[in-house]
Amino acid sequence: MDFSVITGPVSRFLATAQNGIEVLRYGGLETGAVPSPYQIIESVPMYRLRRYFPPDTRPGSAAPGSPVLMVHPMMMSADMWDVTREDGAVGILHAAGLDPWVIDFGSPDQVEGGMQRNLADHVVALSEAIDTVKKVTGSDVHLAGYSQGGMFCYQTAAYRRSKDLASIVGFGSPVDTLAALPMGIPPNVGAVAANFMADHVFSRIDIPGWLARTGFQMLDPLKTAQARLDFLRQLHDREALLPREQQRRFLDSEGWIAWSGPAISELLKQFIAHNRMMSGGFSIRGELVTLADITCPVLAVIGEVDDIGQPAAVRGIKSAAPRADTYEYLIRTGHFGLVVGSKAAGQTWPTVASWVKWRSGDGPLPEEIAPMGAQPSESAIDGGVALTSRVAHGAAAASEMAFELARSAADAVVATNKSARNLIVETARTLPRLARLGQINDHTRISLGRIMTEQAESHPGGEFLLFDGRVHTYEAVDRRVNNVVRGLIEVGVRQGVRVGVLMQTRPSALVAIAALSRLGAVSVLMPPDADLAEAARLGGVAEILTDPANLEIARTLDRRVLVLGGGEARDLHLTESGCDVAEVIDMEKIDPDRVELPGWYRPNPGFARDLAYVAFATINGELVARQITNYRWALSALGTASAANLGTRDTVYCLTPLHHPSGLLVSLGGAVVAGARIALSRGLAPDRFVHEIRQYGVTVVSYTWAMLREVIDDPSFSLSGTHSVRLFIGAGMPTGLWRRVVEVFAPAKVVEFFATTDGQAVLANVAGVKIGSKGRPLPGGPYVELAAYDVGDDLILEEDSGFVRRADAGEIGVLLARPRGPVDPTASVKRGVFAPADTWVSTEQLFRRDEDGDYWLVDNRSSVIRTPDGPVFTAAVNDAISQAGAVDLAVTYPLEVRGEPLVVTAVTLRPGGSLPSAEINEAMATLRFGIGPAVIYVAPSMTLGASYRPEIGPLRAAGMPKASRNTWYFDIDTKLYKRMTAAVRAEIIGDQP
Incomplete structure (x- = not known):
């Protein structure tokens, strides 16, 4: 009798039971593995810095090779680099003669204050660790980061401007996150969902380690289920399980740590919802950073079947860091297999070691590594892992094929209806603005100060003002505005008083204008190149609010001077001979906490009908004052936000001076009502322009007239790589310059506005297709008509009935607007124009309207x-x-x-x-x-x-x-x-x- 028929299954059952009990009791099988030796070089609350295989310091000992500092993602333990001593990253790199280091952020739930950590804390900590490695070894450091750890490497390199870095190696680290989200999530859906989760979920909760593990496994549930099934099927065969036991235990339990809510929120908002690793302008402790500042070489290790760090997203580093030499190493594996497992041990780490040696001049460039090719300017509809790669990989081919076929079919529909989808998104953003615009009447309380208060209350931590490489939140700016309001009250400024604002385009100027708005006073925006005495007279200025740079000019006017901004260390020279010190007040010396608010003060008292600003224009050589009501400001602000489809993901680059209506009404107004960021610049220069659009992540650039020629026609101007700009908004751009701008900054468009200073007529070329056209009236804005015109007699033509004749398509006419809100007393008002007793305002501008309904400026009647x-x-x-x-x-x-x-x-x-x-x-x-x-x-x-x-x-x-x-x-x-x-x-x- 063959007893093996009986003993075989029994032995298998007993072995399964024995191994299963060991797994249940100890969490896994005992492998006898011991961790690689390391020394703690630095230990601070934020991290511990490990040096693996510390070198022998005795005389005659071999010096260690190039240092490689490895960075783990926030949800994974730093032990991931040493899952198995023989096949782990630190062991292989050490055997190759390199000097492996690991930064260990620890588990934040086990550190006091750890669950309050944000992304910036990790970036700053990594930067400090780089300094330590450099100091100890004396060599430039190679950074190696897995998944989000690689994102940390990129961010830190940009933050340091690549100082002391020999190279960066990123393993499945996405940069263009919206190019290919996991599980084929569409970019628009992913951005909206990420923004919502950041604001309303992870701002309140944290992620424990078990949930991080579950979330990671759910990204590839089929592979997770297959791995568990294979483990159970082989539970009787201890020898077959032991080689992969350390990796299994790491992924199933030991490798996962908690994740703080603030860090998740920042990740979702900055790098998924806003995709700022691509656009630039992400904030590290108030300092704005762009990957365009990376200059050291970069190696992107890409998993051919990685559905988390998908190839399209990982390859975004090529465009985001145009000054870096970028290479890629494509390996056929999934996300975790890039750094742990047999392929990582046999392919990834030996190749990385050869890369480091090549960068150190100690060997050739590995054949598997190739320069990364240029990436498409726009992500494909399906930017994820290819269907053929998925089908060929793993045992779940049939299930994945079904999923991919369904997704491909859905993507075909999405591609066909892409414009419809964009229209839905834009409509959802635009309709509330148009509805608010339509609800404004004379008695509506609306003003710049009020909108800023609303934004500060809704999004206190939202980024608002960018200047000199720093970012200021709505809450911080709003607090500064309130302090300036108290200072103005202290010196006697009241509601309705006209205050001349003579300031450079700086944060202090924005704050001054907002503070006067909140107080209910009138900002008289004084252009520095005009006759200031005449401007003060026309504007009815009672006193001048200025900055130190314009103080001497302001003192020449016969008005009291209030000085704001300029920094704490400034010297205003108030005791110069011939100057009456009593006429100058340093607003910065007023303690706002000591100012008692009077009973009459109510913040943001302005009605739509109230005069809010006085701007100036030069007509036929004469300075003319133009009155701007709160309604006019709101009309332009809401109209700009709607026409340009501005949102919280946008950064508006304000090149236009704030004393110019375009800067006040279009740039500042559009940004504030949209909750977008506004970036102010110290001046227009080609090198500064290119640097700041990347540093700030600029998506919308404001302009006036021929401003942009100062940039693109300059011999030093160079726009290498990609850019984040999608729109240019402004007025008066010459048609030749317009063509050059859209050529240089393709695929960006120009949205050209036409607006009268009183706001009674507003046109916008939203499509940007017809270069030179002023477009059409804004939905929800003032109603306009084109009155037929006789140029010979300079007359508006009438019909036999006596009413004005409307101009036909292609015919010259005078642009008339039906007034909403107060009418400027200097305006040309006409009544009984198209109907008895109707009222219209003549813009005195001659236009023609083409067959499509677009308006083209012909001339001013007086010109x-x-x-x-x-x-x-x-x-x-x-x-x-x-x-x-x-x-x-x-x-x-x-x-x-x-x-x-x-x-x-x-x-x-x-x-x-x-x-x-x-x-x-x-x-x-x-x-x-x-x-x-x-x-x-x-x-x-x-x-x-x-x-x-x-x-x-x-x-x-x-x-x-x-x-x-x-x-x-x-x-x-x-x-x-x-x-x-x-x-x-x-x-x-x-x-x-």
Whole structure:
């Protein structure tokens, strides 16, 4: 009888029972493994710094190799680098002659205050550990981080500007998190969900270790179930289980630690919802950081079938760090298999060791490592692991195939309806703003100060103001505003008082304007390049609020001067001879806590109808004051936020001075009502522009007129790699510059606004497709009409009934707006226009409306130049000549020659550009209305005003252009522009030979 038939199953049963009891009692099988030796080099509450296999310090001992500092993710134990001594990371690197170090953040639930840790704490701690390793070894450090630990490495390298770093190795570490989220979650859904979880879930709770383990396993439930089933099936075979027992115990129980709520919230908000590792502008203890500052080499280890750190997300480092030499090593394994297991021991760590040696000049670049190729500018619909890779990997192929087929079908629908999905998202964001805009009436309490209070109450920790590389929250800015309000009350400023604001575009200027709004006073925004005495008179200024930089200018005005901002160490020189000290008050010396608020004070008292600001414009050489009500501000702010689809993920870069309506109404207003961040700059310079859009993670850039030419036309301007900018918003951009901007910053668009200072008419080119168009009226904004116009008699045309005739498509008309709220007393008001007793405000601007309903500016009524040969519409001429590719700026103006107006168009050319006669004639053939100028010439330069608008005065003062190869005249006989000779010029101006 063959007893093996009986003893075999019995032996198997007994072995299974024995091993099972050992697992139940001790949590696993006893393997006899011992951890690798290490020494604690530094121990602080935030971390312990381990040095594995500490070197022999006796004379004659071999010096250790290059230091490699390994970083674990927050939810995993630092022991992950030494799961098995022979096959673990530290052991393999040591055997290769390197010097392995590990930072151990510990389990935060076992450290006092540990569950209050945030991401910045980990980044700063890692930076300190790098300093220690550098000090002990004297060598630059190679950083190696797994999953989120690799994200820490990237963030720390950017925070340190790559100081003392030899290279970075990231294992399955996502950078472009929205390019490929786990489980195929769509980016929009993932961003919204991450933002919600950060604000409403993990701001209140933490994650214990067991939940971290469960969450990790649920990301790949099929693989987890398969691993457990395989373990049970082999429970009788101890020898088969022992090689993988340490790894199994680590993943099932020992390797997981708690995760603090603040750290999770910050991860979800900054790096998933806002994707700021790609865009830049993430905050480390108030300092703004961008991965574009990484300059050391980077090796991204990518799992071909990794569904957590998916290849598309990991490869984002190439675009995010354009100044770094970026390499990749593709290995066919999943997420955890990148660093632990047989493939990691046989492939990953030997390759990483060879990488470190190559960087140290001690060997060739491993063949498996290749330079990372350029990444697509936009993530594909399915940026995840390919279907074929999934099917070929693991025993769960059939289940994964079914899942992928379902997801592929869903993605096909998503791709087909991508515009519909975006429309839904934008509508959800836009409708509440339009609804609020439609609800505003004269008695609605609304103002800048009130909106800032609402944001501070809703999102006190929300990032709001960025300046000089630092970030300030809504709560901090709101507190500063309230303190300034107390200071203003202390010096006697009351509701309704007009205060001149003469300040540079700095945080103190923003705070000053907001404080005056909260007090109910009027900010008179004084442009520094204007006649300040005249501005003070026109604005009815009672006193001047200034900063130290403008103090001397402010003192020349016959008003009391209040000085705000400039830092604590400033010296205002208040005792200079000839100066009356009593006329200057240093607001920073007022203790707000000692100011008693009077009974009349109520914060944010302003109604929509109330005057809030006075801005200035120069018309025909004269300074004109424009009144801006709270309604006008709200209209522009809500309209901008809607037209630009601004949200909390946006950072608005305010290049426009705050004294300019565009800076106050568009940049600041749009950002505040949208809850977006606003970044202020110290000045417009190409190097600063590129650095700050990356450092701040700028998504929207504000401009005015020709401002951006100062950047993109500068020889030093260079935009290497990708950028985060999606929109440029502003007014007055020349069409030639517009084309260059969208070419240089593709795929970003330009949203061009047209708005009257009183806010009665607002247009926006939201689509950005028709370059040069002012777009259409904003939904929810003022209603506009185009009244037919007779240019010869300068009259608005009427029908036989006596009512005004509406202009047809393609016909010139005067833009009229139906007023909402108070009407500026200087406005041209018309009644009985289209119906009995109706009221309209004339903008005095001439437009045409095309067949699609888009409006095109033709000219201002006062700017039309009437000549014996016909009218010249200056704006239309400037747009036409700008069709020539080489034209940069264009200005059209009249000169008086022989008692008649001679119309001249001056242009400047792009660097290196030339303007052939044929191109001029081709461009001018596009002129739809009126006649062209008599003379066109290339000016060597143009003077730009403070708002970057070309000034006509200097050009006109220069007189008639000289004959040259860059001067053309209109030949009446051929109807073409030809080069002007000296004889032709003499004939035009009437010179006698």
